[in-house]
Amino acid sequence: MKNKILSIISVLLFALPLSAQVQQGYVKTLGRPGASGKPLQGVTIRVRGVMNALISDANGSFKIQAIGKKDGDALIINSINKNGYELKDKEIVGRSLVFSSRVPIQLVMVSSSQLAADKKRIEDNAYKVAENNYKKKVAELEKQKKQKELSAKDYETQLQELEARYENYMALVGDMAERYALTDYDELDSIDIQINECIENGELDKADSLIHSVFDPTTVLQRNQEAKAEIAERMRIAQEAIDKALADKQQLEQNLEYATRLAQNCESLAADYLQQGMTEKARENYTHALELIRLISGEDSDDAKRLESIISSIPK
Numbered sequence: 097m098k099n100k101i102l103s104i105i106s107v108l109l110f111a112l113p114l115s116a117q118v119q120q121g122y123v124k125t126l127g128r129p130g131a132s133g134k135p136l137q138g139v140t141i142r143v144r145g146v147m148n149a150l151i152s153d154a155n156g157s158f159k160i161q162a163i164g165k166k167d168g169d170a171l172i173i174n175s176i177n178k179n180g181y182e183l184k185d186k187e188i189v190g191r192s193l194v195f196s197s198r199v200p201i202q203l204v205m206v207s208s209s210q211l212a213a214d215k216k217r218i219e220d221n222a223y224k225v226a227e228n229n230y231k232k233k234v235a236e237l238e239k240q241k242k243q244k245e246l247s248a249k250d251y252e253t254q255l256q257e258l259e260a261r262y263e264n265y266m267a268l269v270g271d272m273a274e275r276y277a278l279t280d281y282d283e284l285d286s287i288d289i290q291i292n293e294c295i296e297n298g299e300l301d302k303a304d305s306l307i308h309s310v311f312d313p314t315t316v317l318q319r320n321q322e323a324k325a326e327i328a329e330r331m332r333i334a335q336e337a338i339d340k341a342l343a344d345k346q347q348l349e350q351n352l353e354y355a356t357r358l359a360q361n362c363e364s365l366a367a368d369y370l371q372q373g374m375t376e377k378a379r380e381n382y383t384h385a386l387e388l389i390r391l392i393s394g395e396d397s398d399d400a401k402r403l404e405s406i407i408s409s410i411p412k
Contacts, residue, residue, distance in 0.1 A: 359389050
């Protein structure tokens with residue numbers, strides 16, 4: 097949720113037509129247990145519409161100078177490369193980003209050899225723990241069967257269920273290992289870091305205990321209040337940006353591309369208001385989006401009808 101709101105706010109804050117032409121960027125390595133990510137030099141970044149490739153400096157920094165770009169315009173990175181390294185979020189290549197003179201683009205890369213070693217360690221530990229647990233549970237079933245606590249039929253049923261769970265788990269190990277090996281520890285809070293470290297080390301029982309401690313009522317209340325406060329502040333800033341943009345009626349009428357971006361921003365924020373249970377604010381922003389779509393595409397466009405349907409479905 098936090099990352100989603102950050103993405104939305106970046107679009108909302110910089111939808112306004114400003115004249116800046118420099119997008120700052122930063123490349124860092126993946127944060128690992130006990131070691132924060134470091135600036136990464138020598139990364140080659142190629143941006144659509146920019147003739148020369150960009151190279152990150154000793155501080156991991158790079159600058160995109162795009163003539164004619166203004167805050168809120170689309171920005172597409174065609175490639176990000178450095179020998180011996182892989183991009184954490186590969187989907188960022190080719191994806192439409194938001195050009196901003198205020199918010200830098202952060203890229204995270206991981207050493208290919210480190211990634212392979214981390215994945216192997218996690219997989220080996222996961223296989224070991226899973227096999228030990230499987231053997232223990234089979235032994236328990238055999239003991240119960242021997243002591244007549246289980247019938248032969250129940251024994252076979254539970255054994256088949258255990259084998260199915262074991263096979264399903266083993267099939268997921270590879271994907272799970274890659275996911276945790278690509279976790280950026282710079283983005284985690286202290287509890288999440290502890291849980292991830294336990295999973296990487298195969299200490300699944302300890303991880304399970306920590307997960308349950310996160311759901312202690314007092315802890316949950318505190319974490320939820322902090323998260324909601326942060327989300328509320330970001331949504332407040334987003335709403336201010338939208339209100340300011342909507343006030344510029346002349347710009348909206350003259351620049352339909354700008355109006356289209358603003359309609360998308362209104363709809364994104366409305367969806368988040370709806371998720372937070374703030375129906376009035378959701379309806380207000382969906383209505384703004386509808387007014388803009390009518391300006392752009394007309395009263396009877398498919399998007400206008402879709403938004404009308406959404407608005408009518410919001411409880412009053």
